Amino acid sequence: MIDSDGYRPNVGIIIVNKEGKLFWGKRIQQDAWQFPQGGIRDNETPQQAVFRELKEEVGLEPSDVRVLGRTQDWITYDLPKHLIRHYSQPICIGQKQIWFMLGLEGDVSNINLNLHDTPEFEDWDWVDYWRPVQEVVNFKQAVYHQALTELEDSIQTFWLARN
Secondary structure (H helix, E strand, O other): OOOOOOEEEEEEEEEEOOOOOEEEEEEOOOOOEEOOEEEOOOOOOHHHHHHHHHHHHHOOOHHHEEEEEEOOOOEEEEOOHHHOOOOOOOOOOEEEEEEEEEEEOOOHHHOOOOOOOOOOEEEEEEEOOOHHHHHOOHHHHHHHHHHHHHHOOHHHHHHHHHO
């Protein structure tokens, strides 16, 4: 599903543990790391897409996390010209994303990267809050900065509940 401006609706998922570290996934067979993300299907809400993608990419159930916050509006990014598939119709020039901050409530051992037929990640780590902005592929850096800035206060709720 591509909107009239050429953007694919998508959700981004930021998982925070009780130490305030973020889940950071290494894409399969690539030297690239990112947060889980995925497309929103027809007749699916962004929150439904988050829980489906969370299960597919990370192996976590809705009961393993608590929604701490979400971005107010869509955040867009454009694909570099060499990544645009000009042969597919309609042409997708980028993604528009709603980002969710999820607090990990379940056990870390519930994380399983191999539940889906085509896994997205082959490894993962817990990283400091702002590290992903510097390490993600450059055309996503502004999106990561915007999402992390907007959702930073939502972590306070999670921390207060832990102490």
